[in-house]
Amino acid sequence: MPDMRFATVAFPKDAEDLRLQVRRFLEAEKADGRFVPHRSSWNTFDPDFSRRAAKAGYVGLTLPEAYGGHARSSLARFVATEEMLAAGAPCGAHWIADRQSAPQILRHGTQVARDHIIPRICAGECYFGIGMSEPDSGSDLAAVRSKAVRGAGGWVLNGQKIWTTNAHRVHYLLALVRTGDAGADRHGGLTQFIIDMAAPGISVRPIHDLSGNHEFNEVFFTDHFVADDFVVGEVGDGWSMVTQELAFERSGPDRFMSDYRLLTELVDRIGPAPDARQAVETGRLVAHMGALMAMSGSVAALLDRDIVPNVEAALVKDVGTAFERDIPEVARRLVAVEASLDAQDDRFAEALADVALRAPSFTLRGGTREILRGVIARGLGLR
Amino acid sequence: MLHAPASPQADLQSEPNDFSAILAEQTDRLLAQHVTPACLKAADGGVFPAAAWEAVSDAWLPLALVPEAAGGVGLDAPAAAQILRRSGYHALPAPLAETMLGLALWSAAGGAAVEGPVSLATGLLRLASGTILAEGTMAHVPWAGAAGHVLAIAEAPDGARHLALLPRAAYTIVPRRNLANEPRETLHIGTAPLGPDALLPLPAPLAGPDGLMLFGAFARAQQMAGAMERCLDLAVAYANERKQFGKPIGRFQAVQQMLAVAAGESAAAGAAAQVAAAAWNTDQFPLAVAIAKARCGEAAGKVAEICHQVHGAMGFTQEHVLHFITRRLWAWRDECGNDAHWQERIGRMVCAQGGAALWPRLVALRAAANGDRGTQP
Numbered sequence: 001m002p003d004m005r006f007a008t009v010a011f012p013k014d015a016e017d018l019r020l021q022v023r024r025f026l027e028a029e030k031a032d033g034r035f036v037p038h039r040s041s042w043n044t045f046d047p048d049f050s051r052r053a054a055k056a057g058y059v060g061l062t063l064p065e066a067y068g069g070h071a072r073s074s075l076a077r078f079v080a081t082e083e084m085l086a087a088g089a090p091c092g093a094h095w096i097a098d099r100q101s102a103p104q105i106l107r108h109g110t111q112v113a114r115d116h117i118i119p120r121i122c123a124g125e126c127y128f129g130i131g132m133s134e135p136d137s138g139s140d141l142a143a144v145r146s147k148a149v150r151g152a153g154g155w156v157l158n159g160q161k162i163w164t165t166n167a168h169r170v171h172y173l174l175a176l177v178r179t180g181d182a183g184a185d186r187h188g189g190l191t192q193f194i195i196d197m198a199a200p201g202i203s204v205r206p207i208h209d210l211s212g213n214h215e216f217n218e219v220f221f222t223d224h225f226v227a228d229d230f231v232v233g234e235v236g237d238g239w240s241m242v243t244q245e246l247a248f249e250r251s252g253p254d255r256f257m258s259d260y261r262l263l264t265e266l267v268d269r270i271g272p273a274p275d276a277r278q279a280v281e282t283g284r285l286v287a288h289m290g291a292l293m294a295m296s297g298s299v300a301a302l303l304d305r306d307i308v309p310n311v312e313a314a315l316v317k318d319v320g321t322a323f324e325r326d327i328p329e330v331a332r333r334l335v336a337v338e339a340s341l342d343a344q345d346d347r348f349a350e351a352l353a354d355v356a357l358r359a360p361s362f363t364l365r366g367g368t369r370e371i372l373r374g375v376i377a378r379g380l381g382l383r
Numbered sequence: 384m385l386h387a388p389a390s391p392q393a394d395l396q397s398e399p400n401d402f403s404a405i406l407a408e409q410t411d412r413l414l415a416q417h418v419t420p421a422c423l424k425a426a427d428g429g430v431f432p433a434a435a436w437e438a439v440s441d442a443w444l445p446l447a448l449v450p451e452a453a454g455g456v457g458l459d460a461p462a463a464a465q466i467l468r469r470s471g472y473h474a475l476p477a478p479l480a481e482t483m484l485g486l487a488l489w490s491a492a493g494g495a496a497v498e499g500p501v502s503l504a505t506g507l508l509r510l511a512s513g514t515i516l517a518e519g520t521m522a523h524v525p526w527a528g529a530a531g532h533v534l535a536i537a538e539a540p541d542g543a544r545h546l547a548l549l550p551r552a553a554y555t556i557v558p559r560r561n562l563a564n565e566p567r568e569t570l571h572i573g574t575a576p577l578g579p580d581a582l583l584p585l586p587a588p589l590a591g592p593d594g595l596m597l598f599g600a601f602a603r604a605q606q607m608a609g610a611m612e613r614c615l616d617l618a619v620a621y622a623n624e625r626k627q628f629g630k631p632i633g634r635f636q637a638v639q640q641m642l643a644v645a646a647g648e649s650a651a652a653g654a655a656a657q658v659a660a661a662a663w664n665t666d667q668f669p670l671a672v673a674i675a676k677a678r679c680g681e682a683a684g685k686v687a688e689i690c691h692q693v694h695g696a697m698g699f700t701q702e703h704v705l706h707f708i709t710r711r712l713w714a715w716r717d718e719c720g721n722d723a724h725w726q727e728r729i730g731r732m733v734c735a736q737g738g739a740a741l742w743p744r745l746v747a748l749r750a751a752a753n754g755d756r757g758t759q760p
Binding site: 006008011019272276279283284289295297312319370373376379381 | 619
């Protein structure tokens with residue numbers, strides 16, 4: 001088996017110092033009642049929180065100071081991220097922009113795009129969505145059919161995206177669009193564009209999820225114009241860029257901490273004197289968590305050294321999201337409770353309800369379990 | 384043959400993978416040469432692999448964790464753990480882990496140099512008075528017949544505990560084997576007096592509720608992590624080679640998906656084992672070992688199951704090497720506390736401390752990798 005790079009990583013001191021600052025910031029937020037941990041997560045869209053986090057210096061951590069960023073390492077960002085998740089902070093507004101859009105624009109975007117967008121991302125005021133999936137292009141990303149043709153000074157887009165998280169409230173999408181022939185490997189002829197959601201030629205239609213939440217959308221492009229300045233990377237080079245982007249998207253602590261607050265609620269609900277079964281099952285979950293923290297940290301260290309660890313990232317997400325789905329299943333067997341979103345005085349019942357209704361998405365979004373296992377199998381040399 | 388770098392800390396920090404990669408390669412070459420299918424088969428029948436043990440000893444591997452000043456190699460724990468994972472990968476049928484940890488613990492407690500092999504007993508030895516042993520038995524002592532000494536914790540009538548190094552003359556042996564036919568004997572302890580140098584004050588890391596079992600669990604976790612890598616290598620190779628319906632079975636998605644699951648389990652287990660090694664000699668060691676043994680033990684069953692499934696009937700035969708690895712996984716996951724034992728330890732601690740304390744605890748655990756990596760347990 002090829003060497004899977006999960007070496008133990010030492011976090012630099014500045015990252016650990018940052019951890020304590022972030023922790024204090026979040027404690028003050030909680031103390032002021034600005035968020036309720038067991039009712040929010042990295043999916044919760046709260047622009048006020050994003051602006052306060054940015055003001056405190058915790059958005060755009062890896063981005064250059066010239067753009068309002070903080071020029072810190074990926075490990076520093078990793079530490080801030082996991083502190084946000086552990087606290088159950090509502091990070092959803094700035095999440096995607098900070099995690100993957102800004103790094104892509106910085107690395108591959110035009111100077112105009114960088115100057116125009118990155119400072120606002122760092123200020124916690126500019127949010128992104130991901131324009132990858134289409135009705136006929138879900139797991140099979142290379143089947144993208146939205147199409148851009150040359151116009152004067154830019155490109156004219158037509159087509160449709162779907163499952164676009166927050167499309168109704170973000171400022172931009174980073175979208176993968178067909179600009180040429182796919183070629184024999186099907187990976188050619190794709191280009192990444194920054195889509196300005198306020199510009200003409202865009203309409204957004206909501207998709208409500210099974211619990212009634214509105215996060216997903218359909219997005220339609222009708223002769224939507226994108227200036228050359230908003231092309232990201234070389235025309236036709238989109239495939240390799242989205243693959244890189246996915247390594248960031250798949251390996252972070254958000255892939256095993258989406259329902260971390262349910263684990264802590266479970267521990268509190270069981271109380272200080274668990275019976276043997278409760279102790280064994282809780283201990284099992286904590287052992288899984290410990291291993292995942294180590295795996296995810298190792299990948300962050302690789303990203304810091306400009307290595308793109310696609311297979312390792314897929315392993316983190318596959319093992320991590322399986323763990324996320326396991327937590328509510330274990331929790332409901334250890335504490336008999338009827339889950340409810342408005343249990344009022346019962347935090348555990350509320351956290352369980354929230355997670356039960358979100359859980360199916362854990363192993364779908366950002367690459368389904370089956371696609372990830374295909375990536376892993378390729379890494380093993382099986383395809 | 385085994386050399387610590389002049390300044391292990393500096394080397395490891397500047398190039399995290401270099402020293403570790405060289406060490407793994409050297410260990411692999413040595414073990415591949417000596418731990419052949421014939422050697423494994425003979426060991427399965429009860430023959431101690433004298434040539435392999437001699438090669439391992441000549442390479443100073445058993446002395447990896449003994450400081451240079453005490454006549455050892457002075458490797459740090461992550462490097463020594465890497466050797467143990469490789470020994471698990473090759474299913475080395477000899478007490479390298481027991482000897483390496485036994486010599487490290489004995490040396491750290493101030494004991495004089497002893498020759499290997501050494502075994503670790505996880506049961507409690509009783510002293511009748513002074514240095515005189517009380518009659519008793521200790522079960523599941525690994526490789527006791529091959530070892531010249533057995534390290535154990537001895538309790539005096541007043542409850543005081545000591546670290547004891549039993550010479551071969553202090554016990555008789557009743558043979559017993561684990562699922563992999565590795566010796567796990569029962570010792571009958573006589574009433575012989577121990578020599579004055581055979582009892583030492585108990586070092587702090589051994590004072591916890593699990594005593595020497597904590598270090599045994601550390602070793603088995605490393606060995607399991609290595610054995611799982613081997614299982615997966617064998618299964619991937621077999622899936623690429625075995626053809627059905629006109630193509631290698633590894634081309635079928637059902638097989639690919641199973642092996643991807645095994646790879647995930649193996650990766651998680653390996654990561655947990657490495658955290659335990661990084662936590663050596665820190666306050667985090669007991670929790671790190673508990674997590675490593677629990678995670679590796681759980682993964683071992685899944686990885687063995689999947690790799691057998693991929694191998695089909697061929698992997699179920701005596702002829703194929705797979706069983707040398709999988710029988711060890713099934714044995715090792717139950718030794719030195721099974722996964723449930725360590726999960727319960729973790730669960731009781733976490734529940735006693737409450738939900739809010741969990742996160743800082745987990746962060747401190749991983750941060751052990753930042754800490755001092757001494758060679759003294």
